[in-house]
Amino acid sequence: MCLLVDKYRPTSLDQLTYHHDLSHLLKITAHSGSFPHMLMYGPSGAGKKTRIFCVLKELFGEGVEKIKIDQRTFVTSSNRKLDANIASSIYHLEVTPSDVGNYDRIVIQELIKDVAQTQQVDLNAKQRFKVIIINEADALGRDAQAALRRTMEKYAKNIRIIFCCNVTSRIIAPIRSRCLLVRVAAPTIEESTQVLRQIATNEKIKISDDVLIRIAGKSEGNLRNAILTFETMIMQQANISKTSEVPSPDWKDHIENIAKSIIKTQSSANIMEIRLVFYELINHCIPAPIILKTLTFALFKHVHDDIKMQITAQASFYDHRLRTGQKVIIHLEAFVIKVMHLILSNNQKS
Amino acid sequence: MKKSTVSKDSEDSQPWTEKYRPKSLEDVSAQEETVAVLRKTVLSQNLPHMLFYGPPGTGKTSTILAIARELYGVENMRLRVKELNASDDRGIDVIRVKVKKFARTVISKNTRGPPYKIIILDEADSMTYDAQAALRRLMEDSSNTTRFCLICNYVTRIIEPIVSRCAQFRFKPLDTSSSKSRLEMICAKEGMICDSQTLDELVRVSNGDLRTAITYLQTANTLFKNEMITLEFVRELAGFIQPDAIEQLIQSAESHSFNKIENTVSQFFLSGYSAVQLLFQIQDQIIYDNTGRFTEIQKAKIAMYIGEIDKYLSEGCDEHLQVLNLIVTISKNISNYETMDFD
Structure with a gap:
């Protein structure tokens, strides 16, 4: 049995339920005979990957569904082995070069040149080129991106590259100028609800629209997240009533609690307690920037408008500190203390 | 090895940027001064070492390829010209072995063209300093058999000793009219109908980068074979943010309601726009505003904040938080709200 996310993943452009204009454009592109390099960007869970595979299927037909996974070893100039x-x-290859960290350039150079220099041998293939999908392109180093520049032009006859990333800011301009930029926006709450409703009908699950809307709302535009939450709820509760609580991940609850306790008591004892929770969160591999971001938005729910603006300024400042600094816990705590201070001085004034 | 005969089929699928790469020096758009100087050097058959620099899409690679073609002809180019770019491994070993070997080989005087070869080091600013240092003596030693041509975006990343050994040519971003005439030429050759306004927009969004403009034009052509291309579509292609999304952000800042700002910013990011692009456009919108919406001093301050946020973003900060802060700061600023010092 597979997850609902995978079961109901659309496999062709016609099955996509939202962004119809975009699907239409992708379809024309796929049939036009001159398929460009592509850069898909948009928030996570918006359906970038799904769309890429739909396009591939449109281009090559069924063959793209037979996927094998293998491990290749690359050797750096200093004889280090990378897997x-x-x-x-x-018809296609999919890599996540950022997996190998600093050595992403090697993977890009070796792999792409390998593929690029061989032509498609299958005469029945619909297209003369192969497609390379590069995941998490925004995590590619500058070197790796620079390495792609000329390759993309030189071997344009044999390969097309599809990049998949969240933000275009970290993609260098020369790459962007060589690609067709495709923006995949997150689905609206109605669109997510629509998808969930469809799944519920197909699975013959009785669930009220209210709950679906709440699930969609809580997922913040992340459809994958919404479907996973939906499935969790079905697994946990046999009967879902109108008032059923929509579960949120543990770590979010913890951060929510931190926010509440900051607002309730501003004391050094409390800071010590919060520190423990922070450590716990970090140990569970929640990245510190995400903690900071979630905490900031959690705080917004409980404080007065005036302080919100100041908290934003502080959050932005400590976000920067987090990235450039060494030890994250210091900056997280500094942020907490700053916020406590803001609350205290605001209370004194009023 | 690649066959030199290119079938008709593959020519069609070739990107236009390759198809319409200038074939001769005269074809190179807009770089009049540079081309004039190069023209003279080509005529004298005595090239210096060269360093081409300038923003992407201004014709650097095209120019050197055109020169090489004029000097040697298409057939001999393969033997006489070596092109290395960032996609090739260009560590110090490669310079020491491969480049050195190529540079040292002498070519017979009987063949057509000048008695030297050309080594093109494309994207030279991504070469390591060590590799560049290894080039220094090599450039002098082999100067009677080889000319080097370095191409880069940032001349500051090339070490001084190399720069001083080369004749430098700056490629400036293309001006509107020459980009446009080039696009018109392509349109005419491809039998594409495109009105002048759309071309203007294409040139505007591509910011003097002709390659970008041509790529967009080709995409537009494949997508809208016989239809008119809309301005919105051109913007979307370029990853430009639709003006009303920006307007909404500014309006939310003017409303001074934190909740409204928060919602608008969240909505903005759900649409998948990029923060850096936002900075560009919001800056344009605010700084060039002449409706009196912002006072001069407000504009100055906002420009300062934008700069700060840009630095934060380039250091990898969270886009959402930073943009939220930017809009909040702008909001504070235009309300003359007293900014509190909290240290």
């Missing part, structure tokens, strides 16, 4: 997982079909 990268590559998912491939006869």
Whole structure:
């Protein structure tokens, strides 16, 4: 049995339920005979990957669904061995070069040149080129991106590259100028609800629209998240009533609690307690920037408008400190203390 | 090895940027001064070492390829010209072995063209300092058999000793009219109908980068074979943020309601726009505003904040938090709200 997310993943452009204009454009592009390099960007869970596969299917037909995963070893100039997982079909390859960290350039150079220099041998293939999908392109180093520049032009006959990333800010301009930029916006709450409702009908689950809307709202535009939450709820509770609580991840609850306790008591004892929770969160691999961001938005729910503006300024400042500094816990705590201070001085004034 | 005969089929699928790459020096758009100087050097058949620099899409690679083609002809180019770019491994070993070997080989005087070869080091600013240092003596030693041409975006990343050994040519961003005439030429050749306004917008969003403009034009052509291309579509192609999304952000800042700002910013990010692009456009919108919406001093301050946020973003900060802060700061600023010192 597979997850609902995978079961109901659309496999062709016609099945996509939202962004119809975009699907239409992708379809024309796929059939036009001159398929460009592409850069798909948008928030996570918006359906970038799904769309990429739909386009591939449109381009090559069924063949792209037969995927094998193999591990390839690359050797750096200093004889270090790197292993990268590559998912491939006869028409395409998929890599996440950022997996190998600093050595992403090697993977890009070796792999892409390998593929680029061989032509498609299958005469029945619909297209003369192969497609390379590069995941998390925004995590690619500058070197790796620079390495792609000329390759993309030189071997344009044999390969097309599809980048998949969250933000375009970290993609260098020369790459952006070589690609067709495709923005995949997050689905609206109605669109997510629509998808959930569809799944519920297909699975013959009785669930009220209210709950679905709440799930969609809580997922903040992340459809994958919404479907996963939906599935969790079905698993946990046999009967979902109108008032059923929509579960949120543990760590979010913890951060919510931190926010509440900051607002309730501003004391050094409390800071010590919060520190423990922070450590716990970090130990569970929640990245510090995410903690800071979630905490900030959690705080917004409980404080007065005037302080919100100041908290935003502080959050932005400590976000920067987090990235450039060494030890994250210091900056997280500094942020907490600053916020406590803001609350205290605001209370004194009024 | 690649066959030199290119079938008709593959020519169609070739990107236009390759198809319409200038074939001769005269074809190179807009770089009049540079081309004039190069023209003279080509005629004298005595090239210096060269360093081309300038923003992407201004014709640096095209120019050197055109020169090489004029000097040697298409057939001989393969033997006489070596092109290395960032996609090739260009550590110090490669310079020491491969480049050195190529540079040292002498070519017979009987063949057509000048008695030297050309090594093109494309994207030279991504070469390591060590590799660049290894080039220094090599450039002098092999100067009677080889000319080097370095191409880069940032001349500051090339070490001084290399710069001083080269004749420098700056490629400036293309001006509107020459980009446009080039696009018109392509339109005419491809039989594409495109009105002048759309071309203007194309040139505007591509910011003097002709390659970008041509890529967009080709995409537009494939997507809208016979239809008119809309301005919105051109913007969307370029990853430009639709003006009303920006307007909404500014309006939310003017409303001074924190909740409204928060919602608008969240909505903005759900649409998947990029924060850096936002900074560009919001800056344009505010700084060039002449309706009196903002006072001069407000504009100055906002420009300062934008700069700060840009630095934060380039250091990898969270886009959402930073943009939220930017809008909040702008909001505070235009209300003459007293900014509190909290240290």
